[in-house]
Each structure stands twice: as structure tokens, then as C-alpha cells.
Amino acid sequence: MQMSEVTNANDSILTSIKKILGIPEEHEHFDADIIMHINTVFMILNQLGVGPASGFKILDKTTMWDDYLKNDSQLEAVKSYMGYKVRLMFDPPSSSAITESINHVVSELEWRILVMVESKNSREEES
Numbered sequence: 470m471q472m473s474e475v476t477n478a479n480d481s482i483l484t485s486i487k488k489i490l491g492i493p494e495e496h497e498h499f500d501a502d503i504i505m506h507i508n509t510v511f512m513i514l515n516q517l518g519v520g521p522a523s524g525f526k527i528l529d530k531t532t533m534w535d536d537y538l539k540n541d542s543q544l545e546a547v548k549s550y551m552g553y554k555v556r557l558m559f560d561p562p563s564s565s566a567i568t569e570s571i572n573h574v575v576s577e578l579e580w581r582i583l584v585m586v587e588s589k590n591s592r593e594e595e596s
Contacts, residue, residue: 480533480534480535481530481531481534482507482527482533482537482551483500483503483530485534486503486555487503489552489556490503490552490556490559494530499559503555503559504527504529506554506558507527507551507555508526509554510550510551510554511527511537514547514582517583518586518587519544519547519582534548543585546578547582549574549578550575550579550582553571553578557571557572557575
């Protein structure tokens with residue numbers, strides 16, 4: 470395997486979310502469901518002010534995180550947020566304590582992402 474293949478696989482939005490869900494990349498049976506949930510989270514992120522104003526969606530594993538985040542290291546938390554939100558939609562935990570814990574992390578990440586977006590917007594307006 471070439472290094473570019475390793476990099477692309479690690480940067481793929483779909484592949485990284487499947488990894489969080491514990492689904493091997495080559496197992497494609499649930500891809501349509503996972504993609505639907507990923508795109509739902511992109512809509513939520515758009516409402517938080519992240520990503521292109523016109524919205525964003527993926528169709529398959531070829532869409533990379535850099536296509537969405539544009540190398541903005543201040544928004545790396547979006548990846549964790551996406552993973553948690555998709556997990557809650559696709560494969561919710563059977564334990565209410567775990568669900569509550571994940572919801573707490575999701576809420577904190579939403580707040581932190583919103584603060585980062587507002588901070589960036591304020592800096593851009595001042596420039």
C-alpha cells in the first residue's frame with residue numbers, strides 16, 4: 470500500500486466515522502445509513518456556523534476532512550463531534566448512563582465549536 474493510500478484512508482470522513490463505530494472500512498453494508506447520519510450532522514454543524522454557508526454533504530468515502538475543514542486546525546473537535554453524534558443515531562448505547570455521558574460530551578463540543586466559530590467571526594470582522 471502506498472503512503473498516499475494510507476493518508477487518504479485516514480482522512481476520509483466516512484472511513485474515520487466507520488472506525489469510531491467499530492466497522493471495518495471494507496464492510497460497506499451500512500455505508501448508506503452512516504452517510505445519511507453524517508449528512509444530518511453536517512446540517513447541524515451548518516446551523517452552528519461551521520462549513521460552507523450553502524451546506525456540505527458526502528456521497529462516499531472519497532470525501533476527505535480537509536474538503537470540509539479546509540485545514541482549519543481550530544475545528545478538529547468537529548471530527549469527535551461527528552463521531553459521537555453519528556454513534557448516537559446509528560448505534561445508540563443500550564446503557565442510559567453511557568448515553569447520558571455521550572450527550573454531555575456532545576453538548577460540550579457543540580458549545581466549544583460555537584464559541585470557536587463566534588471567535589473566528591469576531592476576528593474576521595475586526596480585520
